[in-house]
Amino acid sequence: MFRIYAIVWSLLVTALGVVPAEAADTAGPQPACVHPGDAPPVAHTLSDAPDDLLRALRAEYFLDHTGGIDRDRIADQSFHPRSCGGVFTAPVPSQALWLRFAVANAHTAEREWVISFIEKIFDEVVLFEDRDGTLVELSRAGRTIRPEAKDSTALRTGFPIVMQPDDDRVFYLRIIGTFEPTITAVIMSAELFSDxxxxxxxxxxxxxxxxxxxxxxxxxxxxxxxxxxxxxxxxxxxxxxxxxxxxxxxxxxxxxxxxxxxxxxxxxxxxxxxxxxxxxxxxxxxxxxxxxxxxxxxxxxxxxxxxxxxxxxxxxxxxxxxxxxxxxxxxxxxxxxxxxxxxxxxxxxxxxxxxxxxxxxxxxxxxxxxxxxxxxxxxxxxxxxxxxxxxxxxxxxxxxxxxxxxxxxxxxxxxxxxxQVERRSAVVELAALGQRVKDIEQLQGNAEKTTRARLEALEAVLADNPQSKQHLPIRHQFLDRATEGVLDNIGDQSFGVEKLAAALAVSQKTLGRRLKQANGQSPASFIRSVRLNYARNLILLDQYNTVAEIAHAAGFSSASNFAKLYRQQFGETPSQSIGTLRNVQ
CATH class of the missing domain: 1.20.1070 (Rhopdopsin 7-helix transmembrane proteins)
Structure with a gap:
């Protein structure tokens, strides 16, 4: 994730006037701490001052592009000088970075220092000492090294070196396997490394x-x-x-x-x-x-x-x-x-x-x-x-x-x-709505009682005088006759306007005019409405199991056309009406 820093660095380097670490040897005058590649490395040391517990590792570097150069041949390679910041470009997979540096103990007593890195990710880091031209491995660390092969189990990579008085020694570091864009090598006291x-x-x-x-x-x-x-x-x-x-x-x-x-x-x-x-x-x-x-x-x-x-x-x-x-x-x-x-x-x-x-x-x-x-x-x-x-x-x-x-x-x-506020408001609103529903139900109950009483009175009158239908308006009588005509032939899918006019003993023109006056419908629309209402009654009475059976019983030749017309008239499909009825039951 942190490789974004390298990206931003490359984009802003010109604006900031900062020179990347890998270009330090070609960017003009060098800092005073940089020395030519053929000169002996500058020896590192730490004083006894309380604020001198850490220094950047001034080292020469060599990038092994193949990662396969043996340690016996590494001293013959051409190492490059670096700036005094201790920052080196990290090797990518299949490469290895070699650092060469010297450490000197100018004190009169033994000193233990640690070579370490600011960064965390390393597959393998090996510390060698140059002993009369031969590199001797001192210790190794890294995330691909088994614990029993490590000289240190600390969370960070570090190599303790013990320096006797007047010691002046040359070391090599071989670094492979990291994802961070740079490597910052340091030398520090053992106490500081532990802390x-x-x-x-x-x-x-x-x-x-x-x-x-x-x-x-x-x-x-x-x-x-x-x-x-x-x-x-x-x-x-x-x-x-x-x-x-x-x-x-x-x-x-x-x-x-x-x-x-x-x-x-x-x-x-x-x-x-x-x-x-x-x-x-x-x-x-x-x-x-x-x-x-x-x-x-x-x-x-x-x-x-x-x-x-x-x-x-x-x-x-x-x-x-x-x-x-x-x-x-x-x-x-x-x-x-x-x-x-x-x-x-x-x-x-x-x-x-x-x-x-x-x-x-x-x-x-x-x-x-x-x-x-x-x-x-x-x-x-x-x-x-x-x-x-x-x-x-x-x-x-x-x-x-x-x-x-x-x-x-x-x-x-x-x-x-x-x-929670919305939920409490919803509860209050729901309680108010419940009370309103109760009031409406009470009003509806009263209206139903009144309507029931009127219907009972009307039924009593009709029971006493079977001919009372004749007192209904002529338009209502015609609608009743037309409805009965359709219902009498409800199973006949071919029963249409012509047959209805014949059943009522009127012309098709007269039938259309009288239906228009009675309820504002055309004869075809009237017949379709009677069939749909008949089908809905069949559903409410639970007379059939499938939509196709209901459509056939109501005189429709196509179940899909029936379902479409049913939905247009009642706002739901026949299947939904059947499901609602079954759920209630």
Whole structure:
């Protein structure tokens, strides 16, 4: 992930006027601490001063492009001088970087110093001593070295060297397998190395515990918000945890896994991309983007597709194809920040903490990038804190994640509170609605009683005088006769306007005119309406099992046409009516 710093470096080097470390020997006048390649290396030493516990390792370098040059032939190679910053370009897979340096003890007592690196990831680092032209291996370390073969089990790579009074010795370092863009070699006191390693261990362990705790909280506490949201946020935190767990070396430290960087780096790149994709998705839900206009929804869809594509490239070849992923990892929070600011203007409650979260995340990444572009000179240190602050890459990343998660939890809490307020309002509104329903039901009950009484009275009158139908309006009598005519021939699919007119002993023209006057329908529409109402009665009486049977019984030749007409008249399909009836039963 941190290789983005190299990318930004290459883009801004001209503007800043900074010379890359690998070009130091061709960039004009050299610093005073650089010496020609054929001169003896400058001897390193540490004084007894309390602030002189760390110095940059001024070493000559040789890049073995094949990675196969034997140590017996390495002294014959042409080593190049370097600047006094101790920063070297990291070798890519299949390459090896050799460093040659001297250490001298000008003290009158024995001294123990440690050769180490600011960076963390190394497959294998071997320390040799030049003894009369022969390189003798002293110790080795790295993530591909079995624990029993290591001389140090510290979280950071370090090589203790014990110097007797007036000792002046020449050493070689062979470095292979790293993903970080640069290597910063240092010499420090044994006490400082111990403190620094302990501080690094505590810092990374606390960070992993912090991320794991928040992942657990997101599952337990925030499931009530939106299931998709807590799943995406938990996935994001799990990806952060796995990335840091592998990057910081805990896989090797706890489980003795000795996989090389060529295997683990694609895995970490995959976790980085998957985490960013989850970040985009939970921000989409938290910012309620799904309710926005289509262009904003498409922005998130496009961003997700881009993240998937660049993650695939980075997994295939992290050393050559990871640049797009690292750029989108830095740009994506800025895009999300723009959306959050837009939501602030729309008065979305959780938009403020989301914007603060994304701003903190971007700020932490900027600190890490700036620490790479303009590193603090490693000249002296009096405590482990000074070493950590010298290159705050990890600090910037940790600050970005910690700030982002704290504000994001605040955003989630705001969303939960808003949901609770809406839920309480809904409960009050539901209670009021329930009371209103009861009032309406009471009014409806009274109206039904009145209507029932009137119907009973009418039925009594009709029972006493069967001829009372003759007192109905002529139009109603005609409609009743027409309805009876259709129902008498309901099973006849060919029964149409012509047969209905014949059954009523009127012409088709007269039939159309009288139906138009009676209910405003055409004869064909009237016949179809009677058939549909008859079919609905069959459904309500549960007379048939299938839509086809009902359509046939009601005189329709096509079940699909029947279903279409039924839906137009009653607002639901026959299948839905049947399902509703069965559920009630």
């Amino acid at each position: 620094w390693t302990t501080a690094t261990l505590l810092m990374t362990a606390l960070f992993l515990a912090y991320v794991a705790t928040f992942a657990l909280l997101s599952v337990i506490v925030f499931r009530q918000v939106d299931r998709r949201f807590y799943q995406y946020y938990t996935l994001y935190l799990v990806c952060l945890f796995m990335f840091s767990f592998i990057y910081d070396g805990w896989l090797n430290q706890l489980f003795e896994v000795t996989l090389p960087a060529t295997t683990l780096t694609p895995v970490t790149e995959g976790f980085a991309g998957l985490g960013m994709l989850a970040n985009v998705q939970y921000c989409r839900i938290l910012l309620n983007v799904d309710a926005d206009a289509q262009p904003w929804r498409r922005l998130f869809q496009f961003l997700s597709v881009v993240i998937i594509a660049v993650t695939g490239l980075a997994v295939l070849d992290p050393w050559h194809l990871a640049m797009p992923l690292h750029l989108i990892y830095f740009v994506s929070p800025l895009i999300l920040l723009v959306v959050a600011i837009r939501k602030i203007r729309a008065r979305l409650p959780q938009a403020w903490p989301v914007a603060a979260s994304l701003l903190t995340f971007s700020g932490g990444l900027f600190v890490a990038v700036y620490s790479f572009l303009v590193p603090v000179s490693i000249t002296e240190a009096s405590s482990a804190l000074d070493v950590v602050l010298a290159r705050p890459l990890s600090l910037g990343y940790i600050a970005a994640i910690v700030g982002e998660t704290l504000f994001m939890m605040l955003a989630i809490s705001t969303m939960v509170r808003a949901a």
